[in-house]
Amino acid sequence: MKPFRYERPSTVREAVALVEGDPGAVYVAGGTNLFDHLKLGIDRPHLLVDVTGLAMDGVEALSGGRMRIGATVRNADLAAHPEIRERYPVISQALLAGASPQLRNMATLAGNLLQxxxxxxxxxxxxxxxxxxxxxxxxxxxxxxxxxxxxxxSRSCAAVHPSDLAVALCAVDATVCVLGRSGTRRIPVTALYRSPGNHPERDTVLGHGEMITAVELPALPMAARSRYRKVGDRASFTFALASVAVAVDLDGETIRDARVVFGGLATRPWRATRAEAVLRGARADADRFAAAAVEELSAARTVPANAYRVPLAHDTLVATLRDLCGED
Known part of the structure; x- marks a missing residue:
């Protein structure tokens, strides 16, 4: 392992200054992804900036029914938070579907998003x-x-985005709060990740040293009727072959609005806007659910080895919509 320096700053701005001023510096919190990469030789930073001691580990209510989750909140704590489980069940379900209890006790919100x-x-x-x-x-x-x-x-990269949590956050219109040397900015989670194009080495739109300090959840009533469903090679501690996060707003048997995001299929969390358009304003029935899945997945590009993922994703979406809408 390559030797490195270790710093433990006392403020968020001090941490940002340390990393932004050094191209070989990285943040570390739970370290569940970074430490694997250090051992494998994928990452070779010469400075680790530990942010676990900073004041970013709380979950708080904001005005207008919004919520703010600090960047270093542990995944296990977030999954168990009573208000998250009640108002945004898709988030809790996505966290519990990922990793193992031991890793969830270590991994943090921001680290999960940036894995x-x-x-x-x-x-x-x-x-x-x-x-x-x-x-x-x-x-x-x-x-x-x-x-x-x-x-x-793209021709340069076909790597699948790994985060379950990011898929769920896209489905509830969450926003990341980011701090850099030039100030703060807010980025919808749906806009945080880049498609690979010709630069697959850039996973997100963040600049070097920019730090996610929190995630904000809107007051979204339909998020209370939400679900995350994941299909993998085994029942636990696996990455998705196909997953979906769905939130729906029902008026009787009519879908007034819907959020659909696929995971495990794409190079980033895949907001299924074409499926949403098919669902919006329609009767909640199995035929419409299937039509929504077909419309979105018609954009899939497969080879024989991964073609099975399309019907798998189709059935996962249909089953999730049937559960949420009470369709037998």
Missing amino acids: RTRCPYFLNVETPCNKREPGSGCAAAQGHAEHNAVLGA
């Missing part, structure tokens, strides 16, 4: 990977493709 892909070629430093080493090529394009993205991939 990197689990593509096996990215994790193997002996293989070419444009995300890990820009310009080296994409081994996944020529190799085992069963886990490659079927939505949003």
Whole structure:
């Protein structure tokens, strides 16, 4: 392991100054993703800036029914928070669907959102990977493709985005609060992640040293009728082959509004706006649910090895909508 310095700043602004002023510096909190990368030789920072002692570990109510979640809130604590479970059940369900209890006790909100892909070629430093080493090529394009993205991939990268939580946050219109040297800004979670294009090494729109300090949840009544469903290789501690976060606003048997976000299929959390348009204003029945899934997934681009993911995602969305809308 390459030697590195370790700093524990006393304020958020001090932490930002340390990282922004050093291209070889990174933040660390739970470290559940970073420490794996240090051991594998994927990341070689020479400065770790520990932010766990900063005042970013609370969940608080804001005016107008909004909520604010600090960046270093542990995933286990957030999943168990009574108001989150009641008002935004999709968030709690997504957290519980990810990792293991031990990891959820360590991992943090911001760390979960910024975790990197689990593509096996990215994790193997002996293989070419444009995300890990820009310009080296994409081994996944020529190799085992069963886990490659079927939505949003480019010629440079087909790595699937790994976060369950990010998918759920997109479904409730959450916003990340970011601090950098030039000040603060707010970014919808749906706009936080970049499609790979020709620069797959850039996962997000954040600049070097910008820190996620919190996530804000809007007062979204339909979020109380929400669900996260995940299908993987096994029942626990697995990444999604297909997942979906859904929130619906029902008026009797009519869907007034809907949020649909796919996970496990794409290079970023995939807001399914075409499916939402099919659902909005329609009767809540199985035929309409299937039509919504077909409309969105018609954009999928597959090879024989990963084509199974499309019907898997179709059935996952239909089953989730049937549960939420009471369709037998």
